[in-house]
Amino acid sequence: MSGPSRGSEIRVAVVDDHPMFRLGMVALLETLDDIAVVGQASSAAEAEATVGADVDVVLMDLELGDGNGIDVTRTLVRAHPDLRVLVVTMHEDDDSVFAAIRAGARGYLLKGATPAEVERALRAVANGEMILGPAVAARAMGYVAGTRTTGGGAFPELTDREREVLDLVARGHDNTAISRRLSLSPKTVRNVVANVLTKLNLPDRSAAIVRAREAGLGLDPD
Known part of the structure; x- marks a missing residue:
């Protein structure tokens, strides 16, 4: 799938175990043109039960009460290969970023992102792009440059x-x-x-x- 499956509308599910953040994100998304919130989940189990083939993009927190968003991302992407996952989390460490991407996430934002950054990332991910928020991108460049690894040795992707x-x-x-x-x-x-x-x-x-x-x-x- 090269983009949203239903014309120009992007169908989104929000997965976050913090009600205030989840509801706030849903409220933001509902103000955006051509974006429809079709599901919400507050746990890993709810996410796996809620997100189906009718969802284009999932906004995924990493900390869930009964599991973690990395495992849920991996499960959902395996079940629905066309699904796009945009991680929205407080975690900015290298391990979390790269574990999420390896699990199949197409984007990674910190919860301090502005509404404009959320919208841009959501639309980019829906269109098949890989996107990192500014703070995460800076850390990723440092990772690639070898600031967290010895470089040149076995498994440079490891810390x-x-x-x-x-x-x-x-x-x-x-x-x-x-x-x-x-x-x-x-x-x-x-x-x-x-x-x-x-x-x-x-x-x-x-x-x-x-x-x-x-x-x-x-x-x-x-």
Whole structure:
């Protein structure tokens, strides 16, 4: 699909677990020409039940009470390949941005975006473009320039921390051992491993070990 499926009208669903923000966004969208709000959801489960083939664009928050917007984005895009997802969130860290894009999001805005920026991003995403808000774009350029990575080594898309954890995974350490070794909480280690799998498009830990060792990680003795 190269754009909205029903003439010039863009059919939009808003997914956000904060009622005031969700209702405010809906109110904004309803003032815009040729944009129709056809669904709202306050949770991951509601989003998956609400968003169907009749939706052109989903405005997606990343923090949902019963899940996260990255997983929901991945599920919805797999179910509806023509769907466009525009993330609208408070999170501006590199990991969130790139995890969302890898999950299938076509745009990424911060919640501080102006109404004009929201409209421009929504229309651009509906037309098949990839768009990042100004603040996110600046961070993305820094990422590409290598400010968050060592550059030139294996897996330049990973942060230094993610590569460090992947190296330990490839050496056969479990999450508990990694958390002790790096003085991180087990939850943080789990999240880092999940980010690595997402960024490298790998199905599980075993695949990560194989891929890492093929790239030369995990081979040096502890």
